[in-house]
């Protein structure tokens with residue numbers, strides 16, 4: 001039985017720390033990646049709700065932290081679980097003032113370091129290009145926080161079938177991940193959601209029932 005999503009709703013936007021929603025007693029997951037890499041699209045694909053998070057051709061559209069709340073039933077489980085997603089502003093977006101950028105980077109870093117219900121971070125990279133310096137920086141930062149990180153390689157549909165596996169393996173190798181660790185994803189083809197959900201459920205502590 002596939003993963004079921006019963007409810008997926010926008011909760012709130014946070015620019016400042018005071019605007020973070022009170023920590024829930026259920027798990028939170030954050031989505032991190034370069035501007036325009038496909039964070040919001042991934043969230044929509046996972047939620048099975050196309051218009052939930054705003055998708056844009058203009059890089060840097062998501063400038064604040066956006067929180068979403070979901071009710072899901074993992075494959076093999078009879079239990080419905082609440083979880084929360086955080087759509088984080090993309091890094092590597094230059095068209096803001098230095099001050100604005102610094103304060104927002106500080107906010108995101110403190111969220112990733114200190115947020116108590118945060119169970120794991122999904123780091124999204126673009127399968128068409130080798131991981132960029134900012135992807136390495138993000139991963140180094142996440143590793144320094146001790147957070148669990150799941151790497152998803154997205155926009156796989158933009159490659160030919162023959163290019164896909166080598167690109168996935170190259171991304172894993174460049175990021176120092178074991179073979180088979182990264183999750184190939186395409187919001188357009190709708191692939192990768194089940195695999196990503198399974199990893200999220202495992203980290204949320206939702207065990208499939210026998």
Ligand SMILES: Nc1nc2c(ncn2[C@@H]2O[C@H](COP(=O)(O)OP(=O)(O)OP(=O)(O)O)[C@@H](O)[C@H]2O)c(=O)[nH]1
Pocket residue numbers: 033034035036037038039040041042054055056057058059060061062063089090091154155156157158185186187188189
């Ligand atoms: N072909 C293809 N296009 C995608 C995929 N995911 C996202 N896109 C496109 O990439 C662009 C950016 O997508 P978003 O989901 O807004 O990316 P984002 O990372 O949330 O961007 P910011 O919030 O601006 O940082 C849009 O034009 C999407 O339609 C994918 O899997 N395949």
Ligand SMILES: [Mg+2]
Pocket residue numbers: 039040041054055061062087
């Ligand atoms: Mg976005």
